[in-house]
Ligand SMILES: Nc1nc2c(ncn2[C@@H]2O[C@H](COP(=O)(O)OP(=O)(O)OP(=O)(O)O)[C@@H](O)[C@H]2O)c(=O)[nH]1
């Protein structure tokens with residue numbers, strides 16, 4: 001049977017098998033055979049030892065598609081970056097850093113602006129507009145008024161999703177809503193394992209629906225960009241590439257070059273000024289790092 005490791009405690013792994021429930025497993029033999037340690041998020045093949053008491057043994061770890069560190073979690077499909085529209089005020093440079101990190105990992109990014117109850121519809125609209133041109137999915141939610149949660153949730157089915165974002169933006173509030181609705185709908189008892197504050201280096205997955213998992217401690221604890229190159233940054237501002245053919249110089253950095261498709265797109269409003277500002281800031285930051 002194939003399941004997913006959602007939690008690990010003291011040598012036991014808790015494996016969620018869709019439509020069957022959660023099995024408490026040991027990983028006897030695995031270390032020896034494959035010389036790899038099972039991770040939260042691993043898809044594993046288990047042998048059932050005791051159906052009634054839901055006990056099993058992990059036999060095989062299936063190939064990992066990716067792995068995030070600190071905390072370590074495997075096979076992430078996408079990341080929801082949550083920012084508040086206010087309290088705290090959105091820091092777009094920080095948001096764009098998150099996007100760069102997520103692009104680097106090669107996973108999908110979704111943007112969620114929460115606390116929309118605080119601002120007018122127009123104000124929220126202009127914040128969303130900054131990112132709608134990027135091609136990322138953008139959601140607007142209020143966990144207090146339970147608005148927009150359904151639409152966000154629809155984007156999470158059949159995926160494993162990390163929630164990332166600064167402190168106080170409402171990640172836990174959103175996750176609680178996603179989870180509790182599902183508990184009512186499906187009767188899956190996840191006993192809310194994995195909720196609460198993590199100080200450790202591991203995170204638990206919360207299964208909110210068959211084949212659908214969320215994790216609220218993302219592997220983006222460091223947003224340092226010093227290991228990246230300027231080329232990487234260019235690439236990770238993914239809406240830029242469309243306009244690159246209009247740059248006069250091959251390898252254009254979109255900074256001081258006289259004829260630049262990206263700068264033109266910013267002028268025309270096709271690329272958000274805010275995104276371009278973040279781009280320049282990140283490139284400057286890299287140059288500063290290199291200088292030392
Ligand atoms: N007005 C408003 N306040 C909200 C909303 N969502 C959350 N809050 C409040 O914002 C504060 C932070 O919410 P949390 O859900 O703890 O935020 P978090 O992102 O999980 O924060 P950390 O655990 O520090 O990472 C709480 O006081 C919430 O009541 C919202 O949609 N609207």
Ligand SMILES: [Zn+2]
Nearest residue numbers: 247252254260
């Ligand atoms: Zn250019």
